[in-house]
Amino acid sequence: MEPSLFSKIIEGEIPASFISKNELWVAFLDINPRTEGHTLVVPVEQKQRLRDLSKESQHSLMEGVAI
Known part of the structure; x- marks a missing residue:
C-alpha cells in the first residue's frame, strides 16, 4: 500500500x-x-477502514478523540 x-x-x-x-x-x-x-x-497504523485496526488501536484512537 502506498x-x-x-x-x-x-x-x-x-x-x-x-x-x-x-x-x-x-x-x-x-x-x-x-x-x-x-x-x-488519525491512527499511526495505516488501514483502509477503522474496523481493520486492532482493538487496542481502535480504543486508543477513541480515547484520543475524547481528549
Missing part, C-alpha cells in the same frame, strides 16, 4: 501542527479548518 497523506504527515514528510500524540494515534490541526481549532485524530 503511504497515505496522513502517513506522510506522521513520518514528517509533510509539515503539520501536532496537538497531541501517542504510539497509536496523532492529533494535528487541519490545514483547511472548518472552524477554529479543527483537529484531525
Whole structure:
C-alpha cells in the first residue's frame, strides 16, 4: 500500500501542527479548518477502514478523540 497523506504527515514528510500524540494515534490541526481549532485524530497504523485496526488501536484512537 502506498503511504497515505496522513502517513506522510506522521513520518514528517509533510509539515503539520501536532496537538497531541501517542504510539497509536496523532492529533494535528487541519490545514483547511472548518472552524477554529479543527483537529484531525488519525491512527499511526495505516488501514483502509477503522474496523481493520486492532482493538487496542481502535480504543486508543477513541480515547484520543475524547481528549
